[in-house]
Amino acid sequence: MYNLRLLRYVDAVARSGSIRKAAEQLNVVSSAVNRRILDIEDEIGTALFERRPRGVRLTAAGELFIAYARKQIADSERMLSEIEDLQSVRRGEVRIAAIEGMAAEFLPRTIEAFQQRHPKIRFRVYICGRGDIHTRLKEFEADIGLVFNPPADAEIRPLLEVEQRLCAFVAPDHPLAARESVRLSDCIAYPLAVPDTSLGGRALLDEFLARRSLRLEPALESNSFEMMRNFAIKSGGVCFQIQSGMPPAHLPGGMHALPLSDRGLRRGRLTLCMEHSRSLPVATARFAEYLKQRLREETS
Amino acid sequence: MYNLRLLRYVDAVARSGSIRKAAEQLNVVSSAVNRRILDIEDEIGTALFERRPRGVRLTAAGELFIAYARKQIADSERMLSEIEDLQSVRRGEVRIAAIEGMAAEFLPRTIEAFQQRHPKIRFRVYICGRGDIHTRLKEFEADIGLVFNPPADAEIRPLLEVEQRLCAFVAPDHPLAARESVRLSDCIAYPLAVPDTSLGGRALLDEFLARRSLRLEPALESNSFEMMRNFAIKSGGVCFQIQSGMPPAHLPGGMHALPLSDRGLRRGRLTLCMEHSRSLPVATARFAEYLKQRLREETS
DNA sequence: ACTGAGTGATGCCGTAACGGCATCGCAATG
DNA sequence: CATTGCGATGCCGTTACGGCATCACTCAGT
Structure with a gap:
């Protein structure tokens, strides 16, 4: 069966109109070129060249073959x-699978910065709940994941973990806005918006409340940080969410993030991870390194 | 260098996700398939497949390669x-090179009939002077030629020769139209249009007149049969031209072809020919046979 | 007519490429 | 731990390939 080298032989013969001349150009002996051409003609069942006394000339079949070659x-x-x-x-x-909190600001900004240097690298980002991220990785729908406090999973390998505090978010003109930090008890007097179980931070809240006599009566529970945030602005209330790599200067709507300072309230881990047996493509690996660096910078 | 069989190996592995399964389908041992894939990966310088415990999976480079394959x-x-x-x-x-006389009727009709049965066969027809036809054949611009009384040429091989008489063509209402044949002397009383040296028939005329006291004073001399024909119709004259395979029923303008019956006026040969060392493509050879048959039919 | 040059085709042979058989090394599963 | 399933590797006989030498034919010049 003919291969690329043989196709180059045929091409050279067609161009020079001579098997010997082509062989010279190809730095092989003419008998080798001749024999390869005869082999191909045998295989196809027709002559590719007419043999003339002073060289060869493409047949009609040869014209078709040379176009293909x-x-x-x-x-x-x-x-x-x-x-x-x-x-x-x-x-x-x-391809990235990430929790919702990364979508508003951190991921878009990080991808855009990376693409400044690598414009031909394309991104595909799936924003999904905490449980879906591992599934996407394991089914090879995503290459890397950004997930908060992931459950233990032997098939998922963490590349980086950064600590994230649970914060109370309030509007700039909120009475609590001027504080450096707050306690949960400070927030109870206002309407509360809390994350549901698909968002980061809910597990931390639940664990803390289970050990206290404190009880929250949230006015709103949602799987969308954007929903909670806008509710807090409109109602003069407070919403809770992990920091999610958002520096204060970049908070949407000018909101203030106030770290919760209650003793016993654990910090969470934002994890960059991948499917454990994967060998990442070069572009993805390069981006993962860049992401790690960015996460370290923005959480220090 | 990879060839088509190897491309099929890679394709089968990509489809089945397993080297062993692909090998089964291809009816070769898995070690052969594996080795070919490793060879290709070596040559390209990157892995086409990620090796998993239960099979293989295309890498990004592999995706590009499989699309190509x-x-x-x-x-x-x-x-x-x-x-x-x-x-x-x-x-x-x-590709046909033919004298002008074939263009009006015979060749179009013959090609059209042939194409009824072979619609994908294309034709390229060069109408040119008698001397040009051999050149076109020898320079491979045309595959076959139709020429009248060709000069001897070792590089040109005749495929068929049919005799052609020199005829006088007159309009249907011309006084000579009712005859079965005429003599040159019968025509002298009318305006005469004669072919120049590039058309068939002129050589026959010249040869005949050189041996007689008869002298023609043509009102028109042309290399275009159409020109001569229309002149004869308009002027009530006579034009001369070889029969060129035109049966009476197909003469343009309803003209009558009256064979010249002068003793000593030789007949000419319409020749179907080709370059002598050529091996004609199948389609051309088939058409040449069809042309021979048609010529025989229409000159018998 | 003879000779030399140029061409594609062919015989012989050593090396490279290939597939088959058997086995190894590793991961996953029961 | 043993078994199964997978890709990788060693060894070897067969096939494909290029190199050297030569053949067969055509063409051009003397």
Whole structure:
């Protein structure tokens, strides 16, 4: 069965109109070129060249074959070039599964900054609940995940963990806005919006409340930080959520994030992770490193 | 260098997600498939598959490669199919060089009839002077030629020769129209249009007149039969031209062709010919046979 | 007519590429 | 721990390939 080298032989013969001349150009003996051409003709069942006393000339079948050969040569070169691009991070796709809190600000900003340097790298981001992230990784729908306090899972390997505090978020003109930190008991007098179990921070809240006589009567419970945030602004209330790598300068709506200072309220872990047996493509691995660096910077 | 069989190996592995399963489907041992894949990966410089405990999975580079491989497989099948079409006369191009007299009626009609049965066969027809036809054949611009009384040429091989009489063409209402044949002397009383040296028949006329006291004073001399014909109709004159395979029922403008019956006026040879060392493509050879048959029918 | 040059085709042979058989090394499962 | 399933590897016989030498034919010049 003919291969690329043989296609180059045929191409050279067609161009020079002579088996010997082509062989010279290819730095092989003419008998080798001749024999390969005869083999191909045998296989196809028809002559690709008319033999003339002073060289050869393409037949009609040869014209069809040479068009195919030249296309193959060009296609293979393009394919190798594309793979080379992939190797040098000039090309690729990064698929991320992340919890909702990363969507408003941190991830868009981080991806945009990375793309400044790698414009041909595409991203695909799935925002989903905490439980879905592991599934996406394990089913190879995503390459890396950003999840809060993930359950133990032998198939998931953490790449980085950063601590995240539970914060109370209030509008800039809220009575508590001027404080450096608050306690849960400070917030009870206002309408409360709390995360449901699919968001980061709910487990921390539940665990803390279970050990206290304190009881929360939330006005709102939601799986959407955006929902909770806007409710807090409108109602003059307080919503709770992990910090999620948001520096104060970047909080949406000018909200203030006030760390909860209650003793016994544990911090959570924001985890960058992947499926444990994966070998990440170059572009993804490069982005994961960049993400780790960014997370470290923004949580220090 | 990878060839089509190896591309099929890679394709089968990608589809089944397992080297052993693919090997079964391909009826080869898995070690052979594995080794070919490792060879390709070596050559390209990157892994095409991630090795998992229960099989393999395409890498990003592998995705690019498989797209290329599948395209190659499809392209080669299409190319073989096209060459097969060529072999079975389902496809092809026929290039003809012919003298002008064939253009009005005979060649169009013959080609059209042939294309009823072979619609994918294309034609390219060059109408040119007698001297140009051999040049076109020898320079491979045309595959077959139709020429009148061609000069001897070792590089040109005749396929068929049919005799052609020199005729006088007159309009249907011309005084000579009712005759079965005429003599040159019968025509002298009318305006005469004669062919120049690039048309068939002129050599016959010249040869005959050189041996007689008769002298023609043509009102028109042209290299275009259409020109001469229309002149004869308009002027109530006579034009001369070889029969050129035109049966009476098909003469343009309802003209009558009256054979010249002068003793000593030789007949000419209409020749179907080709370059002597050529091996004609199937479609062309088939058409040449059809042309021979048609010429025989219409000159008998 | 003879000779030399140029061409594609073919015989022989050593090396490279390939597939088959058997086995190894590792992970997952019961 | 033993078994199963998987890709990887060693060894070997067969097939594919290129190199060297030569053959067969055509063409051009003397």
